[in-house]
Amino acid sequence: MSPHTNTVKLNLRPVKLRHLVAQHLGASWSVIAINILVLFVACLLIWVAVDWAILTAVAPWTSAAQCAVSNGACWPFLLDKAPLILFGTFPYEERWRPAVVSLILISASLVTLFQWLNWRLQVVGWFVAIACFGALMGGGIAGLSVVPNAQWNGLPVLLFLGACSFACALPVGLSLALARQSKRTWLSHPAVVVIETLRGIPMVAVLFFGVFVLPLVFSGWRLSPVHAALIVLIAFHGAYVAEDFRTGFMAVGSGQWDACKAVGLSHAQSLNLVILPQVAKAATPALTNTAIGGFKDTSLIVLVGLHDLLSTAKMSFGDVQWQKQALEAYVFVGLIFFVISRGIAAAGQRLERLQHKE
Amino acid sequence: MVGLINTLVMAFTAGSSALLLGIMVGVGLVVSNHTSKNALSVFVELMRNLPKLLLLLAIYIVMINSLPTVGEALHPLPGVYLSNRGLALPGFDFSSFEFSLPQADRFSFQGGWEVQMQFVALWLTLTIYHGAQIGEIVRGGLQAIPKGQWEAAIALGLSLKQRLRLVILPQVLQQIIPSLISQLINLLKNTSIGLAVGFTDLMAVASTTINQAFKPVEVMVVIMLIYLVIGLVLSTLFNALAIRLRKGLR
Numbered sequence: 001m002s003p004h005t006n007t008v009k010l011n012l013r014p015v016k017l018r019h020l021v022a023q024h025l026g027a028s029w030s031v032i033a034i035n036i037l038v039l040f041v042a043c044l045l046i047w048v049a050v051d052w053a054i055l056t057a058v059a060p061w062t063s064a065a066q067c068a069v070s071n072g073a074c075w076p077f078l079l080d081k082a083p084l085i086l087f088g089t090f091p092y093e094e095r096w097r098p099a100v101v102s103l104i105l106i107s108a109s110l111v112t113l114f115q116w117l118n119w120r121l122q123v124v125g126w127f128v129a130i131a132c133f134g135a136l137m138g139g140g141i142a143g144l145s146v147v148p149n150a151q152w153n154g155l156p157v158l159l160f161l162g163a164c165s166f167a168c169a170l171p172v173g174l175s176l177a178l179a180r181q182s183k184r185t186w187l188s189h190p191a192v193v194v195i196e197t198l199r200g201i202p203m204v205a206v207l208f209f210g211v212f213v214l215p216l217v218f219s220g221w222r223l224s225p226v227h228a229a230l231i232v233l234i235a236f237h238g239a240y241v242a243e244d245f246r247t248g249f250m251a252v253g254s255g256q257w258d259a260c261k262a263v264g265l266s267h268a269q270s271l272n273l274v275i276l277p278q279v280a281k282a283a284t285p286a287l288t289n290t291a292i293g294g295f296k297d298t299s300l301i302v303l304v305g306l307h308d309l310l311s312t313a314k315m316s317f318g319d320v321q322w323q324k325q326a327l328e329a330y331v332f333v334g335l336i337f338f339v340i341s342r343g344i345a346a347a348g349q350r351l352e353r354l355q356h357k358e
Numbered sequence: 359m360v361g362l363i364n365t366l367v368m369a370f371t372a373g374s375s376a377l378l379l380g381i382m383v384g385v386g387l388v389v390s391n392h393t394s395k396n397a398l399s400v401f402v403e404l405m406r407n408l409p410k411l412l413l414l415l416a417i418y419i420v421m422i423n424s425l426p427t428v429g430e431a432l433h434p435l436p437g438v439y440l441s442n443r444g445l446a447l448p449g450f451d452f453s454s455f456e457f458s459l460p461q462a463d464r465f466s467f468q469g470g471w472e473v474q475m476q477f478v479a480l481w482l483t484l485t486i487y488h489g490a491q492i493g494e495i496v497r498g499g500l501q502a503i504p505k506g507q508w509e510a511a512i513a514l515g516l517s518l519k520q521r522l523r524l525v526i527l528p529q530v531l532q533q534i535i536p537s538l539i540s541q542l543i544n545l546l547k548n549t550s551i552g553l554a555v556g557f558t559d560l561m562a563v564a565s566t567t568i569n570q571a572f573k574p575v576e577v578m579v580v581i582m583l584i585y586l587v588i589g590l591v592l593s594t595l596f597n598a599l600a601i602r603l604r605k606g607l608r
Contacts, residue, residue: 200590202548296407338408
């Protein structure tokens with residue numbers, strides 16, 4: 001609904017150009033100015049992008065030697081380095097292992113996002129996925145060679161931390177939200193403190209805490225950085241998820257609880273049968289947003305020395321020969337992130353539609 | 359201490375420019391024609407689906423690779439130089455009370471006020487990232503106003519300016535101020551990604567201190583407290599401001 005569509009201008013003289021302008025650019029000067037500015041910037045950016053990616057670029061089927069003389073994108077570089085960006089420094093002949101792990105994690109996420117199985121099977125599936133990650137990446141079982149922690153990097157680490165942390169954050173967040181709602185102050189006050197503290201500090205600080213402080217606190221457990229990061233990510237996302245669930249609880253309202261009491265249901269029964277299904281429905285849009293934000297922020301693990309796609313991208317243009325090709329690597333990584341985030345958004349919308357149909 | 363000041367300065371400059379960009383994007387998403395609307399929503403979608411760290415690293419590396427050296431610095435306005443070392447602006451020297459223009463030396467600038475490349479990259483990243491999010495909030499707020507309000511304002515014979523100022527904006531502000539506040543506090547927290555390009559903010563100082571003194575627990579507790587306090591102070595200030603704004607507009 002725009003302001004200019006409401007102004008009815010009686011223009012009795014037929015002025016053709018003016019009609020055209022009003023139709024395509026807007027009726028008032030400010031709207032015309034906004035349109036021209038937006039179109040100008042958009043055209044400029046599109047031109048720069050097309051020029052870089054197509055016109056002056058080195059085509060993927062030619063040799064990489066030409067990249068030295070060209071200012072545009074160097075696609076042979078990307079073809080050459082894509083496996084490195086995806087799987088990092090994992091031993092070359094063992095690369096099928098991270099590939100299989102990535103596939104398992106992607107299929108587990110798809111099953112959860114599209115709700116193909118009932119939730120008990122999903123929980124089992126996630127435990128299997130986590131176990132597979134440990135076994136296949138670490139090796140040492142069934143004749144697989146041992147690969148040290150430092151060589152786990154790229155896509156599997158990103159997917160593991162992104163997907164598993166959010167999957168585990170859902171129950172954690174739900175229990176935090178329930179604790180915050182509780183009438184017992186010894187439950188609700190600590191929950192408030194935990195949630196508000198985690199929401200008040202940046203994720204980078206939380207990650208620093210996890211990777212540098214947690215291993216000192218639990219020095220007996222020999223916590224690897226990946227698992228330490230997983231623990232703090234679960235806590236961090238859990239706090240945000242708890243707030244999403246709390247808005248869901250507020251949307252359901254107290255009348256439902258009263259009704260449950262009147263029918264004679266116990267607390268656990270009313271939660272299970274009446275309240276939670278409604279809460280889940282009300283919280284789905286907010287949870288989708290949190291999931292996307294959480295997945296994007298998983299990339300911050302680079303700052304504490306874990307290697308996800310951003311740092312493998314950095315490795316790929318680390319050679320002197322490839323120093324100019326940083327942007328190609330980042331565009332590739334950005335494409336992966338974009339596709340996954342859009343996928344989560346689409347799945348969230350589908351879930352909402354299904355819930356509304358019921 | 360330097361870290362704290364840098365964090366606050368960055369949050370303030372990036373916050374104001376993100377607000378400005380966000381309002382422009384939001385208004386543009388509502389009033390502009392079909393093509394511009396598509397262009398703007400592509401921008402918003404990109405920002406919503408790309409991690410901010412990726413944007414920051416990409417912008418930083420492109421700036422370093424493609425901007426000229428100091429000797430051939432871009433010179434778009436008198437007294438403004440853009441090179442791969444940073445942005446040089448005319449500045450005011452508080453020690454000698456003189457206003458000076460930057461002069462290009464062989465490798466650096468003399469005089470004026472020099473802004474580091476890291477600052478420029480982080481500022482640009484936060485501006486476009488949060489500008490898009492704020493744009494989306496503003497669009498939502500504008501579209502939540504029922505059409506009847508516009509029609510009623512027209513029926514009263516108000517001009518476009520009056521319609522916006524007296525009828526539409528007060529209602530929009532009331533709708534969007536809570537989300538705007540949380541966006542700005544997010545922006546404050548997101549200044550911590552400057553660590554990736556070596557911007558000396560609170561987190562970078564903390565990281566250096568941990569490496570040198572090796573007292574991670576103490577340092578992290580202090581840092582978390584500082585972020586919590588800034589966040590609390592900011593949200594109280596913004597809430598007070600929001601209440602006054604609402605009263606002022608009525």
